[in-house]
Amino acid sequence: LPTNATNTEIPEFDESVSVIPSNGTSTEILPANATIITPYLTKMKDSYLLTEDVEFEFEYYTDENLNKTGKVIKKYNKPVQHDKWEEQDTKITIEVFDPHGDKILLNSEFDEIREGKLNIKLLSEGDHKPGIYKIKTTLTKNGETFTTESEFAWGLVSLNTKKSIYRPGETAEFVIVVLNSEGHPVCDANLSMSVTDPNSLVAKLSSVDGITANAECGLYDAEYITSIEGTYLVDINAVAEGINTNFTTTFDVSSFFEFDIIRTAQSKVDPTKNPNSFDVRIDIESFVGDKVVEIKESIPSVFEVATNANVQTKGDTKILTWNKQLVGDKAYVEYSYSIPLEFPQLYALGPIEINYGDLQTFTEARPWFVAADPISLVATSGITQFTSADPTRTYSVNSITDTIILAVIGTHGGAVSSGVSSNLDGAFTLGRASGTTPQVEIWWLAPSTTGSHTITYTNAATDGMTEIIEFAGVNEDSIGNTAADSGSDGTPTTTINISTADSWAITVEYDQWNNPSVITGGMTQINQNQVGGGTKSNMQTTR
Known part of the structure; x- marks a missing residue:
């Protein structure tokens, strides 16, 4: 340095790379440690069967950003990590929340595709x-934290086919199960369905042409005539209040297959009806000439099962095994199961496995799905006494799909309310027991929004009780008959004409010394009082 020069410290820079294109212009590349972190979480499908693994692609370095650093983009072959990804200065964790917002534990796998993409x-x-x-994913990189979130539908739409595989020209029979965002059956879904054959010819069905609502809420029936051999693609879109989801699956058509499997089982069950027992029959026809086969069925371990099969429990699965002698190349197996009283649920039966010949196995093409969600009491406001006219109640609605709100009032003396006003839809009386003291009345309301609602009983007497009750799993558009009776001391009764099968009768009883009580189809009881001086009113609604 010259004697008069100042000793200036030269800063150090991370190495950067310059690429000289063929035109001779130098393009500067960002420093390697300047790669921009832009996390994205992309789901591979909108909707998954409950038996399917859910897959996401998580990317925090885009191809463009990597190119700017001059890094070579190449596929990695690193070992899969479980429940988190961790290396050097990078850590990725996930949290999963169920339909009610509760955090749940799920096993997961992380597989790095390339740097910054898993x-x-x-x-x-x-x-x-x-x-x-x-x-919710949390990425910690170089001391910084980034979070991303995404939603996915698990088990909202599923498809049952009567047969495992069809022959060309046979009619494929479909049962479509549609559930809402909380897992409850949807009675009035708008469905569209396309079936694409192996020659890419597309047949379209819809709720107005080819898809019909089953008598069971949440189930829909459709048929399709098969043509050529191969794999058929089925795309289903379900639209209802609160959901708009797509579902894709396949079924096979072949002139030859080793076994024909026909499963006879329900697609929806109600364990609150006695008995809590549901029958399954599986008919099998063999085309391989073997006279003895081993048949294995898989069911959830939480099921209680009655069967002549050998039953083993492995993890969360019970395996039912039969050794069957074929008669005329045919055999069948049967079992009955009962389920826990937990709702809503969607269970998978199968797929059946048939072991035959020299260690050969034939597997049923798909499991059979069973929805369990009877009418259920969601919540009540609790019973509140009022001492002035026009009492009001505030209630927070939990759900709007297939839900009804019952506004109940009982008075010690004088007339019950002449009306109910609220920002809920469709307030009208379902039943009234009057002419004696005390009196009781039920008002029916259909919620259009969740959250807090104020309900006013107009022109009510100045002394009585009120309660708000919310039921889910009902067809709010189909109210059946009503009946009302003035009661008597002891055990008041009333008679109702049930006009529709598979219905529930909801009864409200009020006595002048105690509180109103609610009995829902004999299934759920709240504050039931069997004391004198009561009157009873009830209603019926189709599930």
Whole structure:
């Protein structure tokens, strides 16, 4: 340095790379440590079966950003990590929340595709409820933290086919199960369905042409005439209040297959009706000439089962095994199961496995799905006494799909209310027992929004009780008959004409010395009082 020069410290820079294109212009590349972190979480499908693993692609370095650093983009072959991804200065964790917003534990796999890009798989293990789930990823990189969120539908739409595989020209019979974001059956879904054959010819069905609502809420029936051999693609879109989801699956058509499997089982069950027992029959026809086969069926371990099969429990699955002698190349197996009183739920039966010949196995093409969600009492406001006219109640509605709100009032003396006003839809009386003291009345309301609502009983007497009750799993558009009676001391009764099968009768009783009580189809009881001086009013609604 010259004697008069100042000793200036030269800063150090991370190495950067310059690429000289063929035109001779130098393009500067960002320093390697300046890669921009932009996390994205992309779901591979909108909707998954409960038996399917849920897959996401998590990317925090885009191809463009990597190119700017001059890094070579290449596929990695690193070992899969479980439940988190961790290396050097990078850590990725996930949290999963169920349809009610509760955090749940799921086993997961992380597979790095390339630097800054991973496949995340949520494993379908255990007993999960159908509904809309949320996944939250947390990336910690170079001391900084980034979070991303996404939602996915698990088990909202599923498809049962009567046969495992069809022959060309046979009619494929479909039962479509549609559930809402909380896992409850949807009675009035608008469905569209396309079936694409192996020659890419598309047949379209819809709720107005080819798809019909089953008598069971949440089930829809459709048929399709097969043509050529191969794999057929089925795309279903279901639209209802609160959901708009797509579902894709396949079924096979072949002139030859080793076994024909026909499963006879319900697609929806109600364990609150006695008995809590549901029958399954599986008919099998063999085309391989073997006279003895081993048949294995898989059911959830939480099921109680009555069967002549050998039953083993492995993890969350019970395996039923039969050794069957074929008669005329045919055999069948049967069992009955009961389920826990937990709702809503969607269970998978199967797929059947048939072991035959020299260690050969034939597997049923798909499991059979069973929805369990009877009418259920969601919540009540509790019973409140009022001492002035026009009493009001505030109630927070939990759900709007297939839900009704009952506004109940009982008075010690004088007339019950002449009306109910609120920002809920469709307030009208279902039943009234009057002419004696005390009096009781039920008002029916259909919620159009969740959250807090104020309900006013107009022109009510100045002394009595009120209660708000919310029921889910009902067809709010189909109210049946009503009946009302003035009661008597002891055990008041009333008679109602049930006009529709598979219905529930809801009864409200009020006595002048105690509180109103609610009995829902004999299934749920709240503050039931069997004391003198009561009157009873009831209603019926189709499930």
